[in-house]
Amino acid sequence: MHLSFYCVLLLVSYPVFSAAASYDYKQVLNYSLLFYEAQRSGKLPADQHVTWRKDAALDDKGNNGEDLTGGYFDAGDFVKFGLPLAYTVTTLSWGVILYEDAYVSTNLLDEVHEAIKWGTDYILKCHVDDYVFYGQVGNGELDHTYWGRPEDMTMERPAYQINASAPGSDLAGETAAALAAASIVFKTVDPDYSATLLEHARTMFDFAVTYRGKYSDSITDANGFYRTITYEDELVWGAMWLYKATEEADYLSQAEDLYQELRPEAQRTGFDWEQKISGAEILLAEYSSNATFKTNTQNYVDYLVNNQTRTPKGLAFIATWGPLRYTANAVFIALRAADLGIGNPESYRSFAQSQVGYMLGDTGRSFVIGFGENYPTHEHHRSSSCPDAPATCDWMQYGMNDSNYHILYGALVGGPDQDDQYTDIRYDAVHNEVACDYNAAFQGVIAAFVHLGY
Numbered sequence: 001m002h003l004s005f006y007c008v009l010l011l012v013s014y015p016v017f018s019a020a021a022s023y024d025y026k027q028v029l030n031y032s033l034l035f036y037e038a039q040r041s042g043k044l045p046a047d048q049h050v051t052w053r054k055d056a057a058l059d060d061k062g063n064n065g066e067d068l069t070g071g072y073f074d075a076g077d078f079v080k081f082g083l084p085l086a087y088t089v090t091t092l093s094w095g096v097i098l099y100e101d102a103y104v105s106t107n108l109l110d111e112v113h114e115a116i117k118w119g120t121d122y123i124l125k126c127h128v129d130d131y132v133f134y135g136q137v138g139n140g141e142l143d144h145t146y147w148g149r150p151e152d153m154t155m156e157r158p159a160y161q162i163n164a165s166a167p168g169s170d171l172a173g174e175t176a177a178a179l180a181a182a183s184i185v186f187k188t189v190d191p192d193y194s195a196t197l198l199e200h201a202r203t204m205f206d207f208a209v210t211y212r213g214k215y216s217d218s219i220t221d222a223n224g225f226y227r228t229i230t231y232e233d234e235l236v237w238g239a240m241w242l243y244k245a246t247e248e249a250d251y252l253s254q255a256e257d258l259y260q261e262l263r264p265e266a267q268r269t270g271f272d273w274e275q276k277i278s279g280a281e282i283l284l285a286e287y288s289s290n291a292t293f294k295t296n297t298q299n300y301v302d303y304l305v306n307n308q309t310r311t312p313k314g315l316a317f318i319a320t321w322g323p324l325r326y327t328a329n330a331v332f333i334a335l336r337a338a339d340l341g342i343g344n345p346e347s348y349r350s351f352a353q354s355q356v357g358y359m360l361g362d363t364g365r366s367f368v369i370g371f372g373e374n375y376p377t378h379e380h381h382r383s384s385s386c387p388d389a390p391a392t393c394d395w396m397q398y399g400m401n402d403s404n405y406h407i408l409y410g411a412l413v414g415g416p417d418q419d420d421q422y423t424d425i426r427y428d429a430v431h432n433e434v435a436c437d438y439n440a441a442f443q444g445v446i447a448a449f450v451h452l453g454y
């Protein structure tokens with residue numbers, strides 16, 4: 001634990017923490033980027049730091065032989081799921097756009113650019129025609145019958161697409177957002193790449209708006225893993241990212257119109273791989289002249305800070321599968337609301353410190369692998385559980401009590417149940433898996449902390 005100072009803030013309503021501890025956030029930022037390196041699929045670059053990972057899934061291809069290598073393995077498994085991947089790229093990019101100085105002061109700007117580009121290079125490969133996009137490589141069930149290294153896997157890895165006759169507005173909308181957000185990140189550092197990203201973002205957004213439907217009705221293999229409830233939220237979200245990237249007023253008015261058309265079930269607040277409304281609202285709060293969006297943002301964050309169910313030790317508990325990820329996502333929105341002077345910035349920031357404190361060690365254990373005190377060592381994650389080749393790695397490693405062989409630096413695990421109970425065991429995917437989407441807003445929150453000088 002890194003208790004370098006105590007701040008005087010008293011968290012009156014949750015006396016479990018009498019003071020907000022401080023941690024080495026710069027190290028957490030660095031480690032989070034190492035986690036994304038560990039998730040890389042495809043041919044790895046010479047400057048890879050996580051050297052126990054090797055080239056993998058080099059035969060990933062589309063129905064017509066298109067090269068679909070690269071991108072990220074989703075979580076503890078090796079499927080490349082397009083929706084959480086796009087959400088990850090959008091959210092990582094958002095964190096860089098807002099808190100770039102944090103990456104500069106830690107010398108990690110190149111690393112985070114590479115992390116984003118690892119995602120966008122793959123997304124560009126998947127966008128094989130204006131209205132054809134590969135949204136998944138690997139079959140969920142086939143993949144999940146395997147435990148071992150990605151370098152050794154031999155199961156079939158089919159590719160699944162959305163197209164004009166089998167659309168996916170949520171996937172296309174989120175992918176448009178990812179490409180647009182990344183185009184902002186690369187605007188000055190690589191203008192040509194940025195322009196390419198933006199061109200694809202525009203087309204992808206047209207695809208999303210023109211051919212309406214839920215991607216999980218088209219890519220049915222995604223149903224058991226990342227089924228969406230609505231796609232309309234991603235349309236508002238995609239329009240707002242195109243607005244931010246282009247500054248064309250038409251995208252802003254499109255976002256406002258699409259918001260107005262939302263069915264009630266598409267208005268559920270929240271921010272995660274599936275729900276985008278609270279993210280879209282805070283972008284609208286910044287740019288729209290309609291005060292509704294500020295009000296909605298404040299209501300969302302106020303509820304989170306004052307009314308959200310808490311565990312006995314003070315974690316705002318939003319959902320049971322991978323709860324820390326939902327909390328980190330919500331904290332990211334709360335911090336952004338504070339930046340914009342919405343609601344009560346001071347209380348939003350102290351809320352953020354208490355929640356991040358929980359994640360990094362306030363309860364006596366860290367939930368970020370390789371960081372701090374008593375961190376998880378039995379995460380549900382195949383590649384890090386395996387010894388180096390040529391040693392065998394299979395279901396034996398899954399079932400054994402030993403720690404994962406490699407330290408998966410920087411990964412935020414799922415987290416505790418509603419009573420703060422957490423057991424560091426490999427088979428508990430609900431509480432002890434790790435995933436690309438878990439770390440995305442979390443990394444943005446940590447960047448915000450570095451930016452704020454915490």
Ligand SMILES: *[C@@H]1O[C@H](CO)[C@@H](O)[C@H](O)[C@H]1NC(C)=O
Nearest residue numbers: 026027030031034106107108
């Ligand atoms: C990030 O962490 C790695 C592993 O501990 C270390 O080698 C590297 O120097 C760190 N980089 C920065 C910029 O802190």
Ligand SMILES: *[C@@H]1O[C@H](CO)[C@@H](O)[C@H](O)[C@H]1NC(C)=O
Nearest residue numbers: 160161162163165166218219
């Ligand atoms: C369009 O996508 C659907 C769903 O992935 C697929 O079944 C169908 O074959 C695709 N159409 C073409 C022409 O490839």
Ligand SMILES: *[C@@H]1O[C@H](CO)[C@@H](O)[C@H](O)[C@H]1NC(C)=O
Nearest residue numbers: 256259260261290291292293
């Ligand atoms: C502001 O947005 C809300 C939500 O779409 C809409 O109901 C309301 O009519 C808008 N107000 C104005 C003044 O445009």
Ligand SMILES: *[C@@H]1O[C@H](CO)[C@@H](O)[C@H](O)[C@H]1NC(C)=O
Nearest residue numbers: 013302303304305306307308
């Ligand atoms: C949320 O909590 C505040 C402060 O305790 C309370 O005044 C308010 O009525 C609560 N709102 C809801 C929707 O539960």
Ligand SMILES: *[C@@H]1O[C@H](CO)[C@@H](O)[C@H](O)[C@H]1NC(C)=O
Nearest residue numbers: 396399400401402423424425
């Ligand atoms: C693994 O640990 C559990 C709980 O500590 C114990 O019951 C079990 O016997 C151990 N299994 C092996 C193979 O050591």
